[in-house]
Amino acid sequence: MVDPTSDLGEDVDEEDAPSCAACGTKIIQSPTHRVVTRVEDGRVQTRHFCSDECKAAHGADA
Ligand SMILES: [Zn+2]
Numbered sequence: 001m002v003d004p005t006s007d008l009g010e011d012v013d014e015e016d017a018p019s020c021a022a023c024g025t026k027i028i029q030s031p032t033h034r035v036v037t038r039v040e041d042g043r044v045q046t047r048h049f050c051s052d053e054c055k056a057a058h059g060a061d062a
Pocket of ligand 1: 021022025051
């Protein structure tokens with residue numbers, strides 16, 4: 001079965017794609033993809049956002 005959403009010419013599997021921490025959208029080769037890393041409790045936490053809007057909405061301050 002052909003997935004009509006997978007014709008982006010990228011080999012990123014949707015299973016491996018990060019999800020936006022604010023809205024849950026799968027982020028696959030998005031030009032507006034934002035990544036925020038911060039250290040919490042001595043561990044690096046990485047959060048992905050699909051856009052600056054979601055990043056701001058989630059209160060990320062990086
Ligand atoms: Zn989002």
